[in-house]
Amino acid sequence: MSVIVLEDAIKRYHTGGEVIDALASVNFRADRGEMVTIIGPSGSGKSTLLNMIGLLDTPTTGRVRLNGRDVTNFSTDELTEERRSDIGFVFQDYHLLPMLTATENVELPTMWDTEVDRRDRAIDLLNRVGLSDRLTHKPPQLSGGQRQRVAIARALINEPDVLLADEPTGNLDQDTGATILDELTRLKESENIAIVAVTHDEQLVEYADRVVELVDGNINT
Amino acid sequence: MNRQHPLRRFPSALMAWRNLGRNRVRTALATLGILIGVVSIASLGMATAAIQQQATANLEGLSNEVTISAGPDNPNDGISAEQVDDIERLTGDATVVPERSNVTTLSARNGAEIRVRVTALTKADTVYNVSRGRISNRFRSGALVSQADARLLGIEIGDPVTYDGQLYRVQGILSSSQGLGGQQRVLVLPLSAMSDQNHYDSVTVLAEPGQSVEALTAGIESSFNTANEDVVRVRNFASVQQNVGSFLSTLRLGLLGIGSISLVVASVAILNVMLMSTVERQGEIGVLRAVGITRGEVLRMILTEAVFLGIIGGVLGVVVSAGIGVILFEFLLGSPLNAFRWQSVQYLLYGMLFAVAASAISGLYPAWKAANERPVEALRD
Ligand SMILES: Nc1ncnc2c1ncn2[C@@H]1O[C@H](COP(=O)(O)OP(=O)(O)OP(=O)(O)O)[C@@H](O)[C@H]1O
Ligand SMILES: [Mg+2]
Numbered sequence: 222m223s224v225i226v227l228e229d230a231i232k233r234y235h236t237g238g239e240v241i242d243a244l245a246s247v248n249f250r251a252d253r254g255e256m257v258t259i260i261g262p263s264g265s266g267k268s269t270l271l272n273m274i275g276l277l278d279t280p281t282t283g284r285v286r287l288n289g290r291d292v293t294n295f296s297t298d299e300l301t302e303e304r305r306s307d308i309g310f311v312f313q314d315y316h317l318l319p320m321l322t323a324t325e326n327v328e329l330p331t332m333w334d335t336e337v338d339r340r341d342r343a344i345d346l347l348n349r350v351g352l353s354d355r356l357t358h359k360p361p362q363l364s365g366g367q368r369q370r371v372a373i374a375r376a377l378i379n380e381p382d383v384l385l386a387d388e389p390t391g392n393l394d395q396d397t398g399a400t401i402l403d404e405l406t407r408l409k410e411s412e413n414i415a416i417v418a419v420t421h422d423e424q425l426v427e428y429a430d431r432v433v434e435l436v437d438g439n440i441n442t
Numbered sequence: 443m444n445r446q447h448p449l450r451r452f453p454s455a456l457m458a459w460r461n462l463g464r465n466r467v468r469t470a471l472a473t474l475g476i477l478i479g480v481v482s483i484a485s486l487g488m489a490t491a492a493i494q495q496q497a498t499a500n501l502e503g504l505s506n507e508v509t510i511s512a513g514p515d516n517p518n519d520g521i522s523a524e525q526v527d528d529i530e531r532l533t534g535d536a537t538v539v540p541e542r543s544n545v546t547t548l549s550a551r552n553g554a555e556i557r558v559r560v561t562a563l564t565k566a567d568t569v570y571n572v573s574r575g576r577i578s579n580r581f582r583s584g585a586l587v588s589q590a591d592a593r594l595l596g597i598e599i600g601d602p603v604t605y606d607g608q609l610y611r612v613q614g615i616l617s618s619s620q621g622l623g624g625q626q627r628v629l630v631l632p633l634s635a636m637s638d639q640n641h642y643d644s645v646t647v648l649a650e651p652g653q654s655v656e657a658l659t660a661g662i663e664s665s666f667n668t669a670n671e672d673v674v675r676v677r678n679f680a681s682v683q684q685n686v687g688s689f690l691s692t693l694r695l696g697l698l699g700i701g702s703i704s705l706v707v708a709s710v711a712i713l714n715v716m717l718m719s720t721v722e723r724q725g726e727i728g729v730l731r732a733v734g735i736t737r738g739e740v741l742r743m744i745l746t747e748a749v750f751l752g753i754i755g756g757v758l759g760v761v762v763s764a765g766i767g768v769i770l771f772e773f774l775l776g777s778p779l780n781a782f783r784w785q786s787v788q789y790l791l792y793g794m795l796f797a798v799a800a801s802a803i804s805g806l807y808p809a810w811k812a813a814n815e816r817p818v819e820a821l822r823d
Contacts, residue, residue, distance in 0.1 A: 272818050275732070277732055277821075297737065298736055301735070302736070304733065304734045305735075310732050312821070316725065319464070320460040320461065320464050321460065329735075330733040330734050332456075332457070333454075333736075333739045335450075335451055335453065375733065379734070
């Protein structure tokens, strides 16, 4: 069973009398243990698609299924709950909170669950991405690659089923990008999760199990 | 390594605390605004409490007094000895103190001269208190002078004062808080000093604890006066006390109103600071929402920030106000610790509550706005 499925998803924007279909009837799915890379020219709808998959946005028409459940009509708070428990996010700009330590940043998604203590898992995840000696550093004291590894650890804290990454290597040099991709590949297998990554980066395409190309809101197959 | 942050059990508080620490200058300025608001509320409140305590202390000595003097239709232009007997009969257990008064000039050895009121009476110990010296039992000889006059003229106990060619030795200095206005300028002499005068200028009736000043006043009034003949004039200070009391209440409301305005201004400042900082952190709050932090949790976090500003500003304001209160009470009443009686210390509590409430209300809109921002919009730079 696919972790995440989009069925005939259309995302339509009305701006200044103009109608833009950022996504035009897209079908998409991702399975556990695979890395799907979404490529396409700027403005083709890659981020829009990723936002649908990540339950950050809902399609204008169409269905969204997470682990077989139809979540299309979930309320804002229900969607938030699903994101917290099943989806991990990695952003191009890392988006770590500067006043929190690496460990606290990793724990952030669980911060308000005061019953469970995820500190041990956070430290374990930081060890696994090679940051065991940077646990109490704050983001401004870390390099770009290190920050992105903290972000990956944060995405995994709640044992998600799918990890979404928008240009995860966009701000990193070739070598650092490669280590991040190695990291993601290892985690994909050890955690048995689906990874969906949006990229312009040729390098990332090489790591992909499957490539989806978007052109003007349509999937090219 | 597993040492937990003390606020770890209160994630909203932990995050709010960290966020306030990020822009210390802004946090300090917002706090300063609240501090000023609290200080203006609390210190104005405490000032009225001090004035109130002072007024009460001054009026207390007068509250059991009824003063009788000659009315316009009095044939004698004074109160006669028979009328004093009548008053004594009418007032039962109350102490009746008839007195004669005049004005004289006192001069010091160095040539300084001052005009003072002179009063001559027998039961001086029932009407006056001395801070130094004593009042002899049946006031037959000697004199009492007020503190202010004694200081001006350099008079000590045992020194002589002259009235109408007679010498009197000063046996006591009156205590300063005596009657309305505190510093009555008066020379107190035995009744014999004015024996040339047949009538009394006034009679003071000191009510006993069980007696009603109003009833005594009415009783004397009705037995001496008729509808169109005012033989005596009877006054008490109960109505004065009431007027002063209601004036002070009005004053307090007015001052508290002024104080509240500054706290309103402070809460507008907090609103501004919170709006600015949430707009700045829009992307960050979008990330929080994306990784699964609910709207309610974001709202609580931002609201907690605002409340923290209120608490910090409030606590500092209370500390500063307590200091101001001690100085005020020292200055107005000479007893700094009275500042910590409930009558004045309550304003510290009001200031604190007002600060926290105003901050929470100011935080509501920014918190609500930040929490309801859609993460997709917030994340798009
Ligand atoms: N909120 C919006 N309102 C109107 N139009 C929008 C909105 N969001 C996206 N679009 C439009 O949808 C289209 C797809 O945008 P999207 O951000 O998905 O592109 P992208 O493939 O991620 O581009 P890039 O590679 O530059 O990031 C664009 O034409 C964009 O202008
Ligand atoms: Mg994009």
